[in-house]
Amino acid sequence: MxxxxxxxxxxxxxxxxxxxxxxxxxxxxxxxxxxxxxxxxxxxxxxxxxxxxxxxxxxxxxxxxxxxxxxxxxxxxxxxxxxxxxxxxxxxxxxxxxxxxxxxxxxxxxxxxxxxxxxxxxxxxxxxxxxxxDELLDVARVTGVPELPRTSVTHTLNSRAMAMKCAKSKGKTYQDMNFVVVHMGGGVSVNAHMKGRLVDVIPDNEGPMSPERAGRIGTAGLVDLCYSGKYDKRGMHKKLRGDGGLKAYLNTVDVREVIKMINEGNAQARLLLEAMTYQIAKGVGEMATVLCGQVDAIILTGGIAYSEMVCNLIKERISWIAPVEVLAGENExxxxxxxxxxxxxxxxxxxxxxxxx
CATH class of the missing domain: 3.30.420.40 (ATPase, nucleotide binding domain)
Incomplete structure (x- = not known):
């Protein structure tokens, strides 16, 4: 039935x-x-x-x-x-x-x-x-600040679904394979999947910059900015998550608009898009080390994965690690x-x- x-x-x-x-x-x-x-x-x-x-x-x-x-x-x-x-x-x-x-x-x-x-x-x-x-390895939780252990906050739903879909397309199961999955939307997360378990993540506020999030930034400068008197707590959160990333420079969160700027000769827009994809590629490399280099496939997903330009810029830096599969869309x-x-x-x-x- x-x-x-x-x-x-x-x-x-x-x-x-x-x-x-x-x-x-x-x-x-x-x-x-x-x-x-x-x-x-x-x-x-x-x-x-x-x-x-x-x-x-x-x-x-x-x-x-x-x-x-x-x-x-x-x-x-x-x-x-x-x-x-x-x-x-x-x-x-x-x-x-x-x-x-x-x-x-x-x-x-x-x-x-x-x-x-x-x-x-x-x-x-x-x-x-x-x-x-939250299925992180114990070793992935440790930070240099005991009061701030790492926790898993990521695009779990789409990340696991696309890993399962990829495994099925290869005649295997999610539990048989190791994946690095990059979810690219308003925020970007990079996730390591080891034999059916989401063992480590780079959350969308700890790794690559994205259309609206600052991503990983220097902690010393951040502390100075927090105490500069220019921002209250709410304002700082907004600066990092909502008004950060591409928006902070180009006043748009739409990657299609950024690509239009590039096609019209905007050099700053090109640099910023390349910087975002550069940082995403670095994140993939970071998660590949979690899997000891045993990566069966790298999956690019989320709404931004519809952009051929973005995917190609990332592939240039990571295709030597493992085959790259593009499964675009939020798919929630x-x-x-x-x-x-x-x-x-x-x-x-x-x-x-x-x-x-």
């Missing part, structure tokens, strides 16, 4: 939903939430009813009966560190995300909405590859759905969420 799955991916001012029948996408829609509507709520969790009602209304508008669903999956939110793969949404998870999330974030609403809809029709709700997946809705289908088909077992003692 075919399985229909609803995937829900809340963002700060939008909620994206997709309905799939097996691997076939039936439709995808994005619900925009005006800033004035979101501003009515003091806490993210308070948006739950509003967003859920919008999702149900949109499904009805498209003539879709929720009773046809075999499962509902939401974007995993800000839980304490969890394993990769699927978790069945339960009351314990709902309580944590509603009343005590690690961080207030729109992704927390994914599990809450999925659970409510699933409960109403008697099916299960899941999250898949939460943003808080597909990744959530395919993970859920693997659980429904018995190919994966969903974890049960419990609070740590």
């Amino acid at each position: 075919s399985c229909k799955v609803l995937a829900i991916n809340p963002g700060s001012t939008s909620t994206k939903i997709s309905v799939y029948e097996d691997e076939k996408e039936l439709f995808t829609k994005t619900l925009d939430h005006p800033a004035e509507e979101v501003a009515k709520y003091s806490h993210v969790a308070e948006q739950f009813e509003m967003r859920k009602d919008h999702v149900l209304a949109l499904l009805k508008e498209n003539g879709f009966d929720v009773k046809e669903l075999a499962a509902v999956v939401g974007r995993g939110g800000m839980l304490p560190p969890v394993k990769s793969g699927a978790y069945e949404v339960n009351e314990t998870m709902v309580k944590r995300l509603r009343f005590n999330p690690v961080l207030e974030h729109a992704s927390n609403l994914g599990a809450l909405i999925a659970f409510e809809i699933a409960q109403s029709i008697g099916v299960k709700a899941f999250i898949y590859d939460s943003v808080k997946v 809705m597909e990744s959530l759905t395919l993970g859920t289908l693997r659980v429904l088909r018995g190919e994966e077992i969903a974890h049960q969420y419990v609070e740590a003692e």
Whole structure:
């Protein structure tokens, strides 16, 4: 029998939903939430009813009966560190995300909405590859500042999904292979996958600069800037994440616009794009050492991977390490759905969420 799955991916001012029948996408829609509507709520969790009602209304508008669903999956939110793969949404998870999330974030609403809809029709709700997946090697956690150990914050969902897709295309499984995966969007992360485990990451605030993030910068200069009196805490965060990277120089986060500038002879734009790809290539080399050079493939993914210029600049520096595969796109809705289908088909077992003692 075919399985229909609803995937829900809340963002700060939008909620994206997709309905799939097996691997076939039936439709995808994005619900925009005006800033004035979101501003009515003091806490993210308070948006739950509003967003859920919008999702149900949109499904009805498209003539879709929720009773046809075999499962509902939401974007995993800000839980304490969890394993990769699927978790069945339960009351314990709902309580944590509603009343005590690690961080207030729109992704927390994914599990809450999925659970409510699933409960109403008697099916299960899941999250898949939460943003808080943490499988780092112990040695990867150590820093020179004991109060600041490294943690895994990366584009886990798309990174693992594209690694699985690449492995399947080669007639192997994710657990058989080693990958370095580069996710390139508003932020850039570089991840090392070793035989089915995400063992180390370069988060989007610790490595390459990106369209809107500063990436890795000197700590001494950063401390001086923090205490210069020019910025408050909020302003510094914005400078590093949101107003950094290409935007700080060119006032755009759209790589297509940067490439247009280059084609029109803008030398600074060329230098900056080359600097970004140079730093991405360095990150790939860094993660290759984690895998002791045993890299089966390097995967370039995310929205920026649609740019042939960007991918070619990176390939020039890394193709000697391993074959480079370009799997462009964010792929979040597909990744959530395919993970859920693997659980429904018995190919994966969903974890049960419990609070740590």
